[in-house]
Amino acid sequence: HARLWLKEALDRFPPGISQVGFLDRISLMEYLAWSEYQLGNLEQAIELTQGILNLDPGHKVANINLDLYKRDLLKSATDPTVRKTIFRRQKDWQSRHDKLCMGAEKISQDILNKLY
Numbered sequence: 001h002a003r004l005w006l007k008e009a010l011d012r013f014p015p016g017i018s019q020v021g022f023l024d025r026i027s028l029m030e031y032l033a034w035s036e037y038q039l040g041n042l043e044q045a046i047e048l049t050q051g052i053l054n055l056d057p058g059h060k061v062a063n064i065n066l067d068l069y070k071r072d073l074l075k076s077a078t079d080p081t082v083r084k085t086i087f088r089r090q091k092d093w094q095s096r097h098d099k100l101c102m103g104a105e106k107i108s109q110d111i112l113n114k115l116y
Contacts, residue, residue, distance in 0.1 A: 003039060006032040018055075026052050030061065037065070040083030042073040 010028050018025050033048035046069045052062040076082040099105035 003035040006035055026055055037069055042069055042076060045069045046073065
């Protein structure tokens, strides 16, 4: 659901403005690009990241992420499961999180002892 909220926020962001309050356009684009990537929407992730680099060519994280997104896009050309694997990693994490919250899965006492 984050993707939908981030996309809406970017669509409503005032044109020509780089920051509104605590929120800046580049951060918003970065979060949306990562969301698109996590959902396997590699082309959209690349497009958004290239947009970040148009605004800030020296943005280190965007350069690193762009390499990752492009590498996975190349892999997906010969192995279509790449997109599903990216998405499944997120789903596996979410599934475990939900089980822990519902009490269906228990945390080991060793881990509980480290929480504070």
